[in-house]
Amino acid sequence: MISRLNRVLDTFIGKIERAESLDPIADKLSAALSKPLSPAPMRSILSGTPVGHPAHPAMVLVPVGSWLSATYLDLVGGTDGECAARRLVAMGVVSAVPAALTGANDWMYTSGAERRVGLVHAAGNYFALGLYLGSWTARRRQRVGLGKALAAAGSVTVTLTGWLGGHLTYARGVGVDTTAFEVVPSEWTDVFSEADLQPDEPVLVHADGVPVMLVKSGDELLAIGDRCTHRGGPLHEGTFKDGCITCPWHGGTFRVSDGQVIEGPPSRSEQVFEVRIRYGSVQVRRADEPGVLRGNPVS
Template sequence: MLAERAAKAIENATVLDRPADAVAGAVSKVLKPGRVKDALSGTPLGHPAHPALIAVPIGSWLSASWLDLVGGRGGRSAASKLVMLGVMSSVPAVLTGASDWSDTLGAERRAGFVHALANSTGLAIYVASWRARRQGKHLKGAGLALAGAGVVGFSGWLGGHLAYALGVGVDTTAFLGGPTDWTEVASEADLADGQPLAATVGVVPILLVRQGARIFALNDRCTHRGGPLHEGKVVGDCIECPWHGSRFRLVSGEIERGPATQSQQVFEVRVDTGRVLVRR
Protein backbone atom coordinates (compact mmCIF):
# COMPACT_ATOMS: atom_id res chain seq x y z
CA MET A 1 0.00 0.00 0.00
CA LEU A 2 1.18 3.50 -0.84
CA ALA A 3 0.34 4.84 2.62
CA GLU A 4 2.28 2.07 4.33
CA ARG A 5 5.31 2.63 2.10
CA ALA A 6 5.19 6.36 2.83
CA ALA A 7 5.03 5.71 6.57
CA LYS A 8 7.98 3.32 6.42
CA ALA A 9 10.02 5.84 4.45
CA ILE A 10 9.44 8.44 7.16
CA GLU A 11 10.24 5.96 9.93
CA ASN A 12 13.54 5.02 8.27
CA ALA A 13 14.63 8.57 7.38
CA THR A 14 17.66 8.79 9.68
CA VAL A 15 18.44 12.22 8.20
CA LEU A 16 15.71 13.47 10.55
CA ASP A 17 17.51 12.25 13.68
CA ARG A 18 19.77 15.25 14.25
CA PRO A 19 17.11 18.00 14.10
CA ALA A 20 14.51 15.81 15.83
CA ASP A 21 16.86 14.95 18.69
CA ALA A 22 17.81 18.60 19.11
CA VAL A 23 14.19 19.73 19.36
CA ALA A 24 13.20 16.83 21.62
CA GLY A 25 16.13 17.57 23.90
CA ALA A 26 15.08 21.22 24.18
CA VAL A 27 11.49 20.21 25.01
CA SER A 28 12.69 17.73 27.65
CA LYS A 29 14.80 20.39 29.33
CA VAL A 30 11.74 22.59 29.73
CA LEU A 31 9.22 19.85 30.55
CA LYS A 32 10.85 17.93 33.39
CA PRO A 33 8.95 15.28 35.42
CA GLY A 34 6.43 16.98 37.66
CA ARG A 35 2.96 18.50 37.74
CA VAL A 36 3.17 20.42 34.47
CA LYS A 37 4.51 17.40 32.58
CA ASP A 38 1.83 15.21 34.18
CA ALA A 39 -0.94 17.60 33.13
CA LEU A 40 0.32 17.78 29.54
CA SER A 41 0.75 14.01 29.38
CA GLY A 42 -2.79 13.40 30.63
CA THR A 43 -1.77 11.56 33.80
CA PRO A 44 -4.79 12.88 35.80
CA LEU A 45 -7.11 11.75 32.96
CA GLY A 46 -5.82 8.19 32.78
CA HIS A 47 -4.97 8.52 29.07
CA PRO A 48 -3.06 10.96 26.82
CA ALA A 49 -4.62 14.43 26.56
CA HIS A 50 -3.37 15.23 23.06
CA PRO A 51 -5.83 13.09 21.02
CA ALA A 52 -8.85 14.74 22.64
CA LEU A 53 -7.54 18.28 22.25
CA ILE A 54 -6.95 18.06 18.50
CA ALA A 55 -10.70 17.75 17.88
CA VAL A 56 -11.31 21.46 18.51
CA PRO A 57 -8.89 22.99 15.97
CA ILE A 58 -9.64 20.39 13.29
CA GLY A 59 -13.38 20.73 13.80
CA SER A 60 -13.21 24.52 13.73
CA TRP A 61 -11.14 24.65 10.55
CA LEU A 62 -13.27 22.13 8.65
CA SER A 63 -16.43 23.94 9.75
CA ALA A 64 -14.96 27.19 8.38
CA SER A 65 -14.38 25.55 5.00
CA TRP A 66 -17.93 24.22 5.01
CA LEU A 67 -19.25 27.76 5.57
CA ASP A 68 -16.96 28.99 2.80
CA LEU A 69 -18.61 26.51 0.44
CA VAL A 70 -22.27 26.84 1.40
CA GLY A 71 -22.60 29.89 3.68
CA GLY A 72 -22.34 32.61 1.06
CA ARG A 73 -21.52 36.17 2.08
CA GLY A 74 -23.53 35.78 5.28
CA GLY A 75 -21.23 33.03 6.48
CA ARG A 76 -17.95 34.90 6.00
CA SER A 77 -17.79 36.42 9.48
CA ALA A 78 -18.52 33.12 11.18
CA ALA A 79 -15.97 31.31 9.01
CA SER A 80 -13.30 33.84 9.95
CA LYS A 81 -14.08 33.39 13.65
CA LEU A 82 -13.90 29.61 13.30
CA VAL A 83 -10.47 29.85 11.66
CA MET A 84 -9.22 31.93 14.59
CA LEU A 85 -10.81 29.56 17.10
CA GLY A 86 -8.87 26.73 15.46
CA VAL A 87 -5.63 28.72 15.68
CA MET A 88 -6.12 29.55 19.37
CA SER A 89 -7.23 26.03 20.35
CA SER A 90 -4.21 24.54 18.61
CA VAL A 91 -1.94 25.88 21.36
CA PRO A 92 -2.85 23.27 24.03
CA ALA A 93 -2.85 20.60 21.32
CA VAL A 94 0.69 21.59 20.36
CA LEU A 95 1.90 21.61 23.97
CA THR A 96 0.47 18.19 24.81
CA GLY A 97 1.74 16.72 21.56
CA ALA A 98 5.24 18.09 22.16
CA SER A 99 5.24 16.58 25.64
CA ASP A 100 4.28 13.13 24.36
CA TRP A 101 6.66 13.27 21.39
CA SER A 102 9.70 14.27 23.44
CA ASP A 103 9.58 10.87 25.19
CA THR A 104 9.88 8.88 21.94
CA LEU A 105 12.93 7.49 20.16
CA GLY A 106 13.89 6.10 16.77
CA ALA A 107 11.11 5.56 14.22
CA GLU A 108 8.48 7.04 16.52
CA ARG A 109 10.51 10.22 16.99
CA ARG A 110 11.08 10.59 13.23
CA ALA A 111 7.41 10.12 12.39
CA GLY A 112 6.41 12.44 15.21
CA PHE A 113 8.84 15.08 13.96
CA VAL A 114 7.26 15.05 10.49
CA HIS A 115 3.83 15.10 12.14
CA ALA A 116 4.85 18.22 14.07
CA LEU A 117 6.32 19.90 10.99
CA ALA A 118 3.11 19.25 9.06
CA ASN A 119 1.00 20.62 11.90
CA SER A 120 3.18 23.73 12.10
CA THR A 121 2.82 24.23 8.35
CA GLY A 122 -0.93 23.78 8.53
CA LEU A 123 -1.16 26.23 11.43
CA ALA A 124 0.83 28.83 9.51
CA ILE A 125 -1.48 28.43 6.50
CA TYR A 126 -4.56 28.93 8.68
CA VAL A 127 -3.05 32.06 10.22
CA ALA A 128 -2.51 33.35 6.68
CA SER A 129 -6.12 32.43 5.87
CA TRP A 130 -7.38 34.44 8.83
CA ARG A 131 -5.25 37.45 7.88
CA ALA A 132 -6.54 37.33 4.29
CA ARG A 133 -10.12 37.28 5.55
CA ARG A 134 -9.41 40.24 7.84
CA GLN A 135 -8.17 42.16 4.78
CA GLY A 136 -11.38 41.38 2.91
CA LYS A 137 -9.74 38.79 0.64
CA HIS A 138 -12.31 36.09 1.41
CA LEU A 139 -11.70 33.98 -1.69
CA LYS A 140 -7.98 33.84 -0.93
CA GLY A 141 -8.75 33.01 2.70
CA ALA A 142 -11.05 30.19 1.66
CA GLY A 143 -8.42 28.79 -0.71
CA LEU A 144 -5.74 28.89 1.98
CA ALA A 145 -8.11 27.12 4.37
CA LEU A 146 -8.57 24.27 1.91
CA ALA A 147 -4.80 24.02 1.50
CA GLY A 148 -4.43 23.99 5.28
CA ALA A 149 -7.02 21.23 5.53
CA GLY A 150 -4.97 19.11 3.15
CA VAL A 151 -1.80 19.55 5.18
CA VAL A 152 -3.58 18.94 8.50
CA GLY A 153 -5.27 15.90 6.97
CA PHE A 154 -1.87 14.42 6.10
CA SER A 155 -0.65 15.21 9.60
CA GLY A 156 -3.73 13.56 11.09
CA TRP A 157 -3.08 10.40 9.08
CA LEU A 158 0.48 10.34 10.39
CA GLY A 159 -0.77 10.93 13.92
CA GLY A 160 -3.04 7.92 13.55
CA HIS A 161 -0.05 5.89 12.37
CA LEU A 162 1.88 6.96 15.47
CA ALA A 163 -0.90 5.80 17.77
CA TYR A 164 -2.25 2.69 16.05
CA ALA A 165 0.81 1.33 14.23
CA LEU A 166 3.67 2.49 16.46
CA GLY A 167 1.79 2.48 19.76
CA VAL A 168 2.71 5.96 20.97
CA GLY A 169 0.46 6.75 23.93
CA VAL A 170 -0.72 3.14 24.24
CA ASP A 171 -0.21 1.10 27.42
CA THR A 172 2.86 -0.98 26.51
CA THR A 173 1.72 -3.79 28.83
CA ALA A 174 -1.81 -4.05 27.42
CA PHE A 175 -1.28 -7.54 26.01
CA LEU A 176 0.97 -8.91 28.78
CA GLY A 177 -1.43 -10.69 31.09
CA GLY A 178 0.79 -12.76 33.36
CA PRO A 179 0.15 -16.12 35.05
CA THR A 180 -3.23 -16.93 36.58
CA ASP A 181 -1.82 -19.83 38.59
CA TRP A 182 0.88 -19.59 41.24
CA THR A 183 4.17 -19.61 39.36
CA GLU A 184 7.72 -19.60 40.72
CA VAL A 185 9.76 -16.58 39.60
CA ALA A 186 12.73 -16.38 41.96
CA SER A 187 14.39 -17.61 45.11
CA GLU A 188 13.70 -15.58 48.24
CA ALA A 189 17.43 -15.57 48.92
CA ASP A 190 18.02 -13.57 45.72
CA LEU A 191 15.98 -10.62 46.98
CA ALA A 192 17.96 -7.90 48.77
CA ASP A 193 16.00 -5.29 50.68
CA GLY A 194 15.16 -2.29 48.48
CA GLN A 195 16.95 -3.69 45.41
CA PRO A 196 14.81 -4.28 42.28
CA LEU A 197 15.11 -7.73 40.73
CA ALA A 198 13.98 -8.79 37.24
CA ALA A 199 12.30 -12.11 36.52
CA THR A 200 10.31 -13.56 33.63
CA VAL A 201 7.22 -15.75 33.36
CA GLY A 202 6.85 -16.82 29.75
CA VAL A 203 6.97 -13.53 27.82
CA VAL A 204 5.90 -11.41 30.79
CA PRO A 205 8.68 -9.47 32.55
CA ILE A 206 8.25 -9.30 36.32
CA LEU A 207 9.72 -6.77 38.75
CA LEU A 208 10.31 -7.95 42.32
CA VAL A 209 11.09 -5.62 45.23
CA ARG A 210 11.52 -6.58 48.88
CA GLN A 211 10.79 -3.99 51.54
CA GLY A 212 11.26 -5.44 54.99
CA ALA A 213 9.07 -8.50 55.34
CA ARG A 214 6.98 -7.71 52.23
CA ILE A 215 7.71 -8.63 48.63
CA PHE A 216 6.04 -6.73 45.79
CA ALA A 217 5.65 -7.84 42.18
CA LEU A 218 4.75 -5.61 39.23
CA ASN A 219 5.01 -5.86 35.49
CA ASP A 220 8.60 -4.83 34.77
CA ARG A 221 7.72 -3.01 31.53
CA CYS A 222 6.71 0.61 32.16
CA THR A 223 3.24 1.34 30.77
CA HIS A 224 4.46 4.66 29.36
CA ARG A 225 7.18 3.78 26.83
CA GLY A 226 8.26 0.30 27.95
CA GLY A 227 11.22 1.18 30.15
CA PRO A 228 12.70 -1.67 32.27
CA LEU A 229 11.62 -0.79 35.80
CA HIS A 230 14.20 -3.08 37.42
CA GLU A 231 16.88 -0.68 36.13
CA GLY A 232 15.20 2.15 38.02
CA LYS A 233 15.36 2.99 41.69
CA VAL A 234 13.09 2.56 44.68
CA VAL A 235 11.91 5.94 45.97
CA GLY A 236 10.01 5.54 49.23
CA ASP A 237 7.14 3.18 48.47
CA CYS A 238 7.47 3.63 44.69
CA ILE A 239 9.57 2.36 41.80
CA GLU A 240 10.88 5.02 39.41
CA CYS A 241 11.24 4.29 35.70
CA PRO A 242 14.82 4.92 34.51
CA TRP A 243 13.70 6.34 31.15
CA HIS A 244 11.27 9.19 31.82
CA GLY A 245 10.89 9.25 35.60
CA SER A 246 7.37 7.86 36.02
CA ARG A 247 6.79 6.55 39.55
CA PHE A 248 4.45 3.71 40.50
CA ARG A 249 3.37 2.61 43.96
CA LEU A 250 4.74 -0.83 44.76
CA VAL A 251 1.63 -1.95 46.64
CA SER A 252 -0.95 -1.01 43.99
CA GLY A 253 0.84 -0.03 40.78
CA GLU A 254 -0.92 3.36 40.89
CA ILE A 255 0.85 6.36 39.40
CA GLU A 256 2.59 8.60 41.89
CA ARG A 257 4.16 10.74 39.16
CA GLY A 258 3.87 10.78 35.37
CA PRO A 259 4.33 11.08 32.46
CA ALA A 260 2.74 7.61 32.50
CA THR A 261 -1.05 7.65 32.20
CA GLN A 262 -1.77 3.99 32.98
CA SER A 263 -1.12 2.23 36.28
CA GLN A 264 1.35 -0.62 36.47
CA GLN A 265 0.00 -4.19 36.66
CA VAL A 266 0.60 -5.79 40.06
CA PHE A 267 0.71 -9.47 40.97
CA GLU A 268 -0.12 -11.39 44.11
CA VAL A 269 2.96 -12.74 45.85
CA ARG A 270 3.55 -15.61 48.26
CA VAL A 271 6.65 -17.39 49.53
CA ASP A 272 6.72 -21.18 49.79
CA THR A 273 9.81 -22.86 51.28
CA GLY A 274 12.11 -20.15 50.01
CA ARG A 275 10.50 -19.88 46.57
CA VAL A 276 8.80 -16.66 45.44
CA LEU A 277 5.57 -17.31 43.52
CA VAL A 278 3.30 -14.83 41.75
CA ARG A 279 -0.09 -14.80 40.03
CA ARG A 280 -2.53 -12.24 38.64
Protein backbone atom coordinates in the same frame (compact mmCIF):
# COMPACT_ATOMS: atom_id res chain seq x y z
CA MET B 1 -7.53 -0.01 -5.80
CA ILE B 2 -7.45 -0.46 -2.02
CA SER B 3 -4.31 -2.57 -2.04
CA ARG B 4 -2.62 -0.12 -4.42
CA LEU B 5 -3.37 2.82 -2.12
CA ASN B 6 -2.15 0.86 0.87
CA ARG B 7 1.08 0.03 -0.96
CA VAL B 8 1.64 3.67 -1.92
CA LEU B 9 1.11 4.82 1.66
CA ASP B 10 3.43 2.12 3.02
CA THR B 11 6.13 3.24 0.60
CA PHE B 12 5.61 6.87 1.57
CA ILE B 13 5.79 6.27 5.31
CA GLY B 14 8.71 3.89 4.89
CA LYS B 15 10.79 6.62 3.24
CA ILE B 16 10.10 8.97 6.15
CA GLU B 17 10.93 6.31 8.74
CA ARG B 18 14.30 5.65 7.08
CA ALA B 19 15.19 9.29 6.42
CA GLU B 20 18.23 9.59 8.69
CA SER B 21 18.81 13.08 7.28
CA LEU B 22 16.03 14.21 9.61
CA ASP B 23 17.93 13.12 12.72
CA PRO B 24 20.14 16.22 13.12
CA ILE B 25 17.08 18.47 12.95
CA ALA B 26 15.22 16.27 15.42
CA ASP B 27 18.17 16.25 17.83
CA LYS B 28 18.47 20.03 17.83
CA LEU B 29 14.75 20.50 18.32
CA SER B 30 14.68 17.95 21.13
CA ALA B 31 17.54 19.71 22.90
CA ALA B 32 15.74 23.05 22.61
CA LEU B 33 12.51 21.61 24.04
CA SER B 34 14.04 19.52 26.82
CA LYS B 35 14.52 22.33 29.33
CA PRO B 36 11.09 24.03 29.16
CA LEU B 37 9.25 20.68 29.12
CA SER B 38 11.35 18.91 31.76
CA PRO B 39 9.79 20.13 35.07
CA ALA B 40 7.89 17.24 36.64
CA PRO B 41 4.48 18.99 36.98
CA MET B 42 4.62 20.22 33.39
CA ARG B 43 5.69 16.79 32.15
CA SER B 44 2.89 15.03 34.00
CA ILE B 45 0.16 17.40 32.82
CA LEU B 46 1.27 17.37 29.19
CA SER B 47 1.53 13.57 29.26
CA GLY B 48 -2.04 13.18 30.50
CA THR B 49 -0.96 11.50 33.74
CA PRO B 50 -3.81 12.99 35.84
CA VAL B 51 -6.49 11.60 33.52
CA GLY B 52 -4.90 8.21 32.85
CA HIS B 53 -4.51 8.56 29.08
CA PRO B 54 -2.21 10.53 26.75
CA ALA B 55 -3.45 14.11 26.47
CA HIS B 56 -2.43 14.85 22.89
CA PRO B 57 -5.09 12.81 21.03
CA ALA B 58 -7.83 14.58 22.98
CA MET B 59 -6.31 18.04 22.65
CA VAL B 60 -6.16 17.89 18.84
CA LEU B 61 -9.92 17.42 18.61
CA VAL B 62 -10.65 21.10 19.24
CA PRO B 63 -8.40 22.70 16.61
CA VAL B 64 -9.03 20.05 13.96
CA GLY B 65 -12.78 20.06 14.62
CA SER B 66 -12.91 23.86 14.52
CA TRP B 67 -10.92 24.12 11.32
CA LEU B 68 -12.81 21.43 9.43
CA SER B 69 -16.11 22.95 10.57
CA ALA B 70 -14.96 26.31 9.22
CA THR B 71 -14.19 24.73 5.85
CA TYR B 72 -17.62 23.10 5.86
CA LEU B 73 -19.24 26.51 6.41
CA ASP B 74 -17.06 27.95 3.65
CA LEU B 75 -18.53 25.36 1.29
CA VAL B 76 -22.22 25.47 2.27
CA GLY B 77 -22.73 28.41 4.63
CA GLY B 78 -22.77 31.23 2.12
CA THR B 79 -22.41 34.80 3.36
CA ASP B 80 -24.39 33.96 6.51
CA GLY B 81 -21.70 31.53 7.60
CA GLU B 82 -18.69 33.77 7.04
CA CYS B 83 -18.63 35.26 10.53
CA ALA B 84 -18.99 31.86 12.20
CA ALA B 85 -16.30 30.39 9.95
CA ARG B 86 -13.89 33.18 10.89
CA ARG B 87 -14.50 32.56 14.59
CA LEU B 88 -14.02 28.83 14.17
CA VAL B 89 -10.69 29.42 12.45
CA ALA B 90 -9.64 31.66 15.35
CA MET B 91 -10.69 29.07 17.94
CA GLY B 92 -8.66 26.46 16.10
CA VAL B 93 -5.58 28.68 16.08
CA VAL B 94 -5.80 29.37 19.82
CA SER B 95 -6.51 25.75 20.79
CA ALA B 96 -3.64 24.54 18.60
CA VAL B 97 -1.17 25.84 21.20
CA PRO B 98 -1.93 23.28 23.96
CA ALA B 99 -2.30 20.59 21.31
CA ALA B 100 1.19 21.39 20.04
CA LEU B 101 2.65 21.38 23.56
CA THR B 102 1.22 17.95 24.40
CA GLY B 103 2.41 16.60 21.07
CA ALA B 104 5.92 17.97 21.59
CA ASN B 105 6.01 16.35 25.03
CA ASP B 106 5.08 12.94 23.61
CA TRP B 107 7.56 13.33 20.76
CA MET B 108 10.39 14.03 23.20
CA TYR B 109 10.33 10.39 24.31
CA THR B 110 10.60 8.85 20.86
CA SER B 111 13.61 7.87 18.76
CA GLY B 112 14.49 6.41 15.38
CA ALA B 113 11.63 5.92 12.93
CA GLU B 114 9.01 7.19 15.36
CA ARG B 115 10.92 10.41 15.96
CA ARG B 116 11.31 11.03 12.21
CA VAL B 117 7.63 10.50 11.49
CA GLY B 118 6.75 12.65 14.50
CA LEU B 119 8.95 15.45 13.20
CA VAL B 120 7.21 15.43 9.81
CA HIS B 121 3.83 15.20 11.57
CA ALA B 122 4.65 18.26 13.66
CA ALA B 123 6.07 20.22 10.72
CA GLY B 124 2.91 19.58 8.76
CA ASN B 125 0.76 20.72 11.66
CA TYR B 126 2.75 23.93 12.07
CA PHE B 127 2.37 24.55 8.35
CA ALA B 128 -1.38 24.05 8.70
CA LEU B 129 -1.40 26.43 11.66
CA GLY B 130 0.30 29.04 9.47
CA LEU B 131 -2.30 28.51 6.75
CA TYR B 132 -5.19 28.97 9.17
CA LEU B 133 -3.56 32.00 10.79
CA GLY B 134 -3.27 33.46 7.30
CA SER B 135 -6.89 32.52 6.66
CA TRP B 136 -8.06 34.35 9.76
CA THR B 137 -5.99 37.43 8.85
CA ALA B 138 -7.36 37.46 5.31
CA ARG B 139 -10.93 37.18 6.56
CA ARG B 140 -10.40 40.04 8.99
CA ARG B 141 -9.26 42.16 6.06
CA GLN B 142 -12.38 41.23 4.07
CA ARG B 143 -10.41 39.07 1.67
CA VAL B 144 -12.84 36.21 2.18
CA GLY B 145 -11.93 34.30 -0.97
CA LEU B 146 -8.28 34.13 0.01
CA GLY B 147 -9.27 33.15 3.53
CA LYS B 148 -11.36 30.26 2.23
CA ALA B 149 -8.59 29.07 -0.07
CA LEU B 150 -6.03 29.07 2.75
CA ALA B 151 -8.46 27.21 5.01
CA ALA B 152 -9.07 24.60 2.30
CA ALA B 153 -5.33 24.05 1.98
CA GLY B 154 -5.14 23.79 5.76
CA SER B 155 -7.86 21.14 5.77
CA VAL B 156 -5.93 18.99 3.32
CA THR B 157 -2.77 19.44 5.38
CA VAL B 158 -4.31 18.47 8.74
CA THR B 159 -5.89 15.43 7.08
CA LEU B 160 -2.47 14.24 5.93
CA THR B 161 -0.78 15.00 9.24
CA GLY B 162 -3.64 13.30 11.05
CA TRP B 163 -2.89 10.16 9.05
CA LEU B 164 0.73 10.38 10.17
CA GLY B 165 -0.42 10.72 13.77
CA GLY B 166 -2.61 7.66 13.35
CA HIS B 167 0.38 5.73 12.01
CA LEU B 168 2.43 6.69 15.06
CA THR B 169 -0.28 5.44 17.40
CA TYR B 170 -1.75 2.41 15.68
CA ALA B 171 1.22 1.13 13.67
CA ARG B 172 4.09 2.15 15.93
CA GLY B 173 2.38 2.13 19.33
CA VAL B 174 3.46 5.60 20.46
CA GLY B 175 1.29 6.50 23.45
CA VAL B 176 -0.07 2.96 23.83
CA ASP B 177 0.36 1.06 27.11
CA THR B 178 3.36 -1.12 26.31
CA THR B 179 2.02 -3.89 28.55
CA ALA B 180 -1.43 -4.04 26.98
CA PHE B 181 -1.02 -7.52 25.49
CA GLU B 182 1.09 -9.26 28.11
CA VAL B 183 -0.54 -12.56 29.03
CA VAL B 184 -0.09 -13.11 32.76
CA PRO B 185 -0.83 -16.53 34.31
CA SER B 186 -4.03 -16.77 36.30
CA GLU B 187 -2.66 -19.65 38.38
CA TRP B 188 -0.06 -19.30 41.13
CA THR B 189 3.36 -19.48 39.47
CA ASP B 190 6.76 -19.95 41.14
CA VAL B 191 9.07 -17.06 40.25
CA PHE B 192 11.74 -16.63 42.96
CA SER B 193 13.25 -18.01 46.14
CA GLU B 194 12.24 -16.32 49.38
CA ALA B 195 15.79 -16.75 50.72
CA ASP B 196 17.21 -14.59 47.92
CA LEU B 197 15.02 -11.56 48.64
CA GLN B 198 16.80 -8.46 49.91
CA PRO B 199 14.88 -5.59 51.57
CA ASP B 200 14.08 -2.67 49.24
CA GLU B 201 15.98 -4.21 46.33
CA PRO B 202 13.78 -4.73 43.26
CA VAL B 203 14.44 -7.89 41.27
CA LEU B 204 13.31 -9.02 37.84
CA VAL B 205 11.42 -12.31 37.68
CA HIS B 206 9.34 -13.92 34.96
CA ALA B 207 5.90 -15.44 35.20
CA ASP B 208 5.46 -17.65 32.12
CA GLY B 209 7.69 -15.24 30.20
CA VAL B 210 6.07 -12.03 31.44
CA PRO B 211 8.58 -9.71 33.19
CA VAL B 212 7.57 -8.87 36.75
CA MET B 213 9.27 -6.57 39.25
CA LEU B 214 9.37 -8.08 42.73
CA VAL B 215 10.37 -6.12 45.85
CA LYS B 216 10.25 -6.69 49.60
CA SER B 217 9.24 -3.46 51.33
CA GLY B 218 9.11 -3.76 55.10
CA ASP B 219 6.84 -6.68 55.89
CA GLU B 220 5.16 -6.54 52.47
CA LEU B 221 6.03 -8.43 49.33
CA LEU B 222 4.94 -6.52 46.23
CA ALA B 223 4.87 -7.34 42.53
CA ILE B 224 4.03 -5.18 39.52
CA GLY B 225 4.78 -5.32 35.82
CA ASP B 226 8.44 -4.67 35.12
CA ARG B 227 8.00 -2.92 31.77
CA CYS B 228 7.11 0.75 32.14
CA THR B 229 3.74 1.43 30.52
CA HIS B 230 5.20 4.53 28.86
CA ARG B 231 7.98 3.17 26.65
CA GLY B 232 8.76 -0.22 28.17
CA GLY B 233 11.70 0.75 30.41
CA PRO B 234 12.93 -1.93 32.89
CA LEU B 235 11.56 -0.80 36.23
CA HIS B 236 13.72 -3.16 38.29
CA GLU B 237 16.74 -1.13 37.17
CA GLY B 238 15.20 2.07 38.52
CA THR B 239 15.29 3.71 41.93
CA PHE B 240 13.05 2.31 44.69
CA LYS B 241 12.27 4.83 47.41
CA ASP B 242 9.36 5.42 49.81
CA GLY B 243 7.36 2.62 48.26
CA CYS B 244 7.73 3.98 44.72
CA ILE B 245 9.82 2.92 41.74
CA THR B 246 11.21 5.43 39.23
CA CYS B 247 11.80 4.26 35.67
CA PRO B 248 15.47 4.59 34.64
CA TRP B 249 14.60 5.69 31.11
CA HIS B 250 12.31 8.72 31.39
CA GLY B 251 11.75 9.24 35.09
CA GLY B 252 8.15 8.03 35.38
CA THR B 253 7.31 7.04 38.96
CA PHE B 254 4.86 4.35 40.11
CA ARG B 255 3.57 3.46 43.56
CA VAL B 256 4.36 -0.24 43.84
CA SER B 257 1.53 -1.15 46.22
CA ASP B 258 -1.19 -0.36 43.67
CA GLY B 259 0.72 0.43 40.46
CA GLN B 260 -0.60 4.00 40.27
CA VAL B 261 1.37 6.65 38.39
CA ILE B 262 2.79 9.26 40.77
CA GLU B 263 4.75 11.27 38.22
CA GLY B 264 4.71 11.38 34.40
CA PRO B 265 5.42 10.91 31.58
CA PRO B 266 3.53 7.58 31.93
CA SER B 267 -0.23 7.99 31.91
CA ARG B 268 -1.25 4.37 32.49
CA SER B 269 -0.76 2.57 35.79
CA GLU B 270 1.22 -0.65 36.10
CA GLN B 271 -0.44 -4.03 36.37
CA VAL B 272 -0.36 -5.33 39.96
CA PHE B 273 0.08 -9.02 40.72
CA GLU B 274 -1.12 -11.06 43.64
CA VAL B 275 1.88 -12.50 45.47
CA ARG B 276 2.42 -15.09 48.19
CA ILE B 277 5.09 -17.38 49.62
CA ARG B 278 4.66 -21.16 49.68
CA TYR B 279 7.34 -23.52 51.00
CA GLY B 280 10.07 -20.93 50.55
CA SER B 281 9.06 -20.05 47.00
CA VAL B 282 7.58 -16.70 45.90
CA GLN B 283 4.53 -17.16 43.71
CA VAL B 284 2.56 -14.62 41.66
CA ARG B 285 -0.59 -14.60 39.59
CA ARG B 286 -2.60 -11.94 37.84
CA ALA B 287 -5.31 -10.07 39.68
CA ASP B 288 -8.83 -10.00 38.27
CA GLU B 289 -8.62 -9.01 34.59
CA PRO B 290 -11.95 -8.19 32.88
CA GLY B 291 -10.33 -7.34 29.54
CA VAL B 292 -10.40 -9.78 26.64
CA LEU B 293 -7.33 -8.82 24.61
CA ARG B 294 -4.94 -9.03 27.54
CA GLY B 295 -6.22 -12.53 28.33
CA ASN B 296 -5.59 -13.91 24.84
CA PRO B 297 -2.23 -15.46 24.05
CA VAL B 298 -0.28 -13.23 21.68
CA SER B 299 3.26 -14.56 21.93
